[in-house]
Amino acid sequence: MDALIQLFDGFALAIAPMNLAFAAIGVLLGTAVGVLPGIGPALTVALLLPVTFKMDPGGSLIMFAGIYYGGMYGGSTTAILLNTPGEAASVVTALEGNKMARKGRGGPALATAAIGSFVAALIATAGLAFLAPILVKIAVKFGPWDYFGLMLIAFVTVSATFGSSPLRGLTSLAIGLWLGLIGIDQLTGQTRLAFGVPNLFDGIEVTTLAVGLFAIGEALFVASRHFYAPEKPIPISGSIWMTRKDWARSWKPWLRGAGIGFPIGALPAGGAEIPTFLSYTTERKLSKHPEEFGHGAIEGVAGPEAANNASAAGSLVPLLTLGLPTSATAAVMLAGFQQYNIQPGPLLFVQHADLVWALIASLFIANVMLLVLNLPLVGLWVQLLKIPLPWLYGGILVFATMGTIAANPSVVELLVLSAFGALGFIMRRYDYPIAPVVVGLILGPMADSQLRRALQMSLGDPMVLLQHPGSATMIVIATVALIAPFVFRGLARFRAEED
Amino acid sequence: MPLPASSGIHRPTLYIGLGLFALAAVTWFDARSMSIRATYGMGADAASYFVAAFIAALGVGHVFAAMKPGIDAGETDWGAVMWIALAMGGLVGSIWIGLGFILGSTLLFALTARAFGRRALPFDLAIGFGLSLMIFLLFNKLLKLSLPSGPLERLF
Numbered sequence: 001m002d003a004l005i006q007l008f009d010g011f012a013l014a015i016a017p018m019n020l021a022f023a024a025i026g027v028l029l030g031t032a033v034g035v036l037p038g039i040g041p042a043l044t045v046a047l048l049l050p051v052t053f054k055m056d057p058g059g060s061l062i063m064f065a066g067i068y069y070g071g072m073y074g075g076s077t078t079a080i081l082l083n084t085p086g087e088a089a090s091v092v093t094a095l096e097g098n099k100m101a102r103k104g105r106g107g108p109a110l111a112t113a114a115i116g117s118f119v120a121a122l123i124a125t126a127g128l129a130f131l132a133p134i135l136v137k138i139a140v141k142f143g144p145w146d147y148f149g150l151m152l153i154a155f156v157t158v159s160a161t162f163g164s165s166p167l168r169g170l171t172s173l174a175i176g177l178w179l180g181l182i183g184i185d186q187l188t189g190q191t192r193l194a195f196g197v198p199n200l201f202d203g204i205e206v207t208t209l210a211v212g213l214f215a216i217g218e219a220l221f222v223a224s225r226h227f228y229a230p231e232k233p234i235p236i237s238g239s240i241w242m243t244r245k246d247w248a249r250s251w252k253p254w255l256r257g258a259g260i261g262f263p264i265g266a267l268p269a270g271g272a273e274i275p276t277f278l279s280y281t282t283e284r285k286l287s288k289h290p291e292e293f294g295h296g297a298i299e300g301v302a303g304p305e306a307a308n309n310a311s312a313a314g315s316l317v318p319l320l321t322l323g324l325p326t327s328a329t330a331a332v333m334l335a336g337f338q339q340y341n342i343q344p345g346p347l348l349f350v351q352h353a354d355l356v357w358a359l360i361a362s363l364f365i366a367n368v369m370l371l372v373l374n375l376p377l378v379g380l381w382v383q384l385l386k387i388p389l390p391w392l393y394g395g396i397l398v399f400a401t402m403g404t405i406a407a408n409p410s411v412v413e414l415l416v417l418s419a420f421g422a423l424g425f426i427m428r429r430y431d432y433p434i435a436p437v438v439v440g441l442i443l444g445p446m447a448d449s450q451l452r453r454a455l456q457m458s459l460g461d462p463m464v465l466l467q468h469p470g471s472a473t474m475i476v477i478a479t480v481a482l483i484a485p486f487v488f489r490g491l492a493r494f495r496a497e498e499d
Numbered sequence: 500m501p502l503p504a505s506s507g508i509h510r511p512t513l514y515i516g517l518g519l520f521a522l523a524a525v526t527w528f529d530a531r532s533m534s535i536r537a538t539y540g541m542g543a544d545a546a547s548y549f550v551a552a553f554i555a556a557l558g559v560g561h562v563f564a565a566m567k568p569g570i571d572a573g574e575t576d577w578g579a580v581m582w583i584a585l586a587m588g589g590l591v592g593s594i595w596i597g598l599g600f601i602l603g604s605t606l607l608f609a610l611t612a613r614a615f616g617r618r619a620l621p622f623d624l625a626i627g628f629g630l631s632l633m634i635f636l637l638f639n640k641l642l643k644l645s646l647p648s649g650p651l652e653r654l655f
Contacts, residue, residue, distance in 0.1 A: 053642070060530065130591075167561070171519070171557045172555045174550065174553050178522065178526065181526070181546060181547055181550060187543070188543045190533050190544075192529065192533070193526065193529050193547070219611065219614075221615045223576065224576050225573065225574070225575070225576070226574075226579075226616075388610070390615035391608075391626065393611055393612075393614075394607070394630075395630060397586065397607055397608070398604045398607055398630060401590055405646055407645070411594055414587075421587065425580070426515075429511075430512075430569075430572065431570050431576075448546040455592070
C-alpha cells in the first residue's frame with residue numbers, strides 16, 4: 001500500500017511537462033540510435049549517456065528510462081527488417097520476424113513486436129513496482145557475505161553457464177575482473193596495476209569499456225570481414241496494422257512471454273537471451289500452426305519479443321534493489337546512476353525514494369510513449385536503416401569517441417578506448433562473449449570489497465562465508481552453476497561415444 | 500585463416516593462452532610490490548593474486564584447447580583494419596597536438612568511411628566536418644560539455 005502511494009508520488013513528479021519532454025526525447029533518441037544496425041541496447045545507453053551529463057539527476061534518470069525502452073524497441077526493428085540482431089536477445093526475433101518481412105508482412109511483425117513489448121513491459125514494470133519494496137526489506141538484512149555469494153552467482157551465470165563455451169566465457173570474465181583491479185583500492189588506498197599513470201588511478205570507466213568493446217570493436221570486425229556488401233532493409237509493403245487473426249494469434253504469446261521473461265530477468269543471475277529461446281520453443285509447441293515456424297509465424301515474434309522486454313524490465317529488480325547488474329545494459333545503467341552519485345541498492349529506496357519511484361513511473365510513461373510515437377513513425381526508422389554503412393560507422397565512431405572525450409578529455413583515455421576496441425575485435429573474431437567483461441569490471445571491485453568487509457567482521461576467518469545459511473546456499477548454487485556445463489558436456493560426449 | 504594442418508595446433512588459441520600467462524605474470528609481480536597491508540583478513544593484494552591465478556588457470560585451459568580444432572576466423576581484410584586504426588590515430592593525434600575536436604573527428608569520420616570501402620575522400624571529409632561541427636555546437640554550446648578546443652573551436 002505504501003508502495004502504491006509512493007508510485008503515485010512518482011507519477012506526480014514524472015508527469016511534470018519538463019519531465020514528460022525528457023521522456024519523449026529519451027524514447028526518440030533511444031529508438032533512433034537503437035535502430036541503427038550493430039547497435040544493441042547496451043551501446044545505445046552508453047552512447048547517449050553524455051547527453052544527460054549536465055542535467056539534474058531527476059530529469060536524466062527519466063530520460064534514461066526512455067532511452068532504455070527506446071533502445072530495446074529499435075533493436076527489434078533492425079532484427080525484423082535487416083536480419084541483423086544487435087544483441088543475443090533479439091536473435092530469436094530475427095528468426096521469424098525477418099521471414100515475415102520477406103513475405104511482405106513486415107508491418108504486422110513490427111506491430112506485434114511493439115504491442116507485445118508494450119504489454120510485457122507494462123506487466124513487468126508493475127511486477128518491478130510490486131516486488132522491489134519486498135526485496136528491499138529482505139536486502140537490508142543482507143550481510144557482506146550474502147552480497148559476495150550473490151555476486152558469485154552473477155559471475156558464473158553471466159560467463160559460463162549459458163554461453164557456448166565455458167572456457168571462453170570465463171576468460172571474458174577474467175579480463176573484466178582484471179580491468180576492475182586497475183586503480184586505487186577503496187579500502188586501503190593501495191594502487192593496483194596503474195603503473196604510475198595518473199589517469200588510471202581512478203580505475204577504468206565502464207562506459208569507456210562498453211563503447212570500446214561494442215562500437216569500435218564492432219566497426220573493426222565488420223570492416224575486416226567485408227560485411228558492408230549492400231544490405232537493404234526490406235520495404236514494408238501492405239498494411240502495417242495487424243488483422244483480427246493476427247491479434248487472436250498474438251495476445252496469448254504476449255502474456256506467456258511476459259510470464260516467462262519477468263521472473264527470469266528478476267533473478268540475480270545472467271542470461272538475458274534464455275527467456276526468448278524458452279518463449280520461442282513454448283510457442284512452437286503450443287501453436288496450432290507449427291508448420292509456419294521457420295517461415296514467418298507471428299507467434300514466434302510476439303512471444304520472444306514480449307519475453308525479451310519483460311526480462312529487461314525484470315533485470316531492473318536486482319539492479320535497483322541490490323545494486324547488482326546482470327547484463328551489459330544493466331552494467332552501463334549502473335555506471336549512469338553512479339555518475340550522479342546515486343548508488344543503487346536497498347539504501348537507494350530510503351535515501352532517494354522520490355527518484356526511484358519517479359524512475360519507475362517514467363518506465364510506465366516511456367512505455368506508453370513508445371507505442372504512441374513509434375508505430376506511426378516506423379517509416380522514419382526505416383529511413384535510418386538506409387544510411388550507407390561507411391557513413392553510418394563513421395558517425396558511430398565520431399559519436400562514440402565524443403562521449404569519451406566529453407567525460408574525460410585526455411589522450412590517455414582515448415588510447416585506453418582504442419585498446420578496448422582492439423580487444424573487442426579479437427574477442428569477436430574468436431567468439432568470446434562481450435557482456436562478461438563489462439559485468440566483471442563493475443562487479444569485480446564490489447565483490448572484492450564485500451569479501452574483505454566480511455573477513456574484517458570475522459577477524460579474518462574465511463568460514464564466515466559458510467556459517468551464514470544465506471551465503472552458504474548461494475556459494476553452493478554458484479559452484480554447481482560453474483561445474484554443471486563441464487559435467488553435462490562430459491556426459492553428452494560420453495553418450496555420443498556409446499552410440 | 501589457413502592453418503598448417505601438419506602441426507594440428509590451433510595457433511590463435513595458443514597465442515591467446517600465452518597472452519593470458521603474460522597477463523597473469525604482470526598481475527602477480529604488481530601484487531608482490533604492494534606495500535600497504537590490511538590489519539585483518541585480506542589486503543588489496545589478495546584480489547590481484549586471485550585474478551592472476553584465475554587467468555593463469557585459463558591460460559592452461561587455452562593451451563589444452565589449442566590441441567583441438569578451433570574457430571576459423573575466415574578471410575580478413577587487414578587493410579580495412581589499418582584504415583580504422585589510422586582513423587583512431589588521426590583523432591588521438593589531433594587532440595594530442597591541440598588541433599581540437601572538430602578536425603580530429605573529421606579525420607576519424609572520413610578515414611572510417613575509407614575503411615568501409617568509400618573512395619571519395621574529399622567529399623567524406625566535408626560530411627565529417629559538417630557532422631563534427633554540428634555535434635560540437637550542440638554539445639559544447641547547448642549541453643555545456645567541454646570538448647577539446649583547437650583553433651577552429653575558438654572561433655565560436
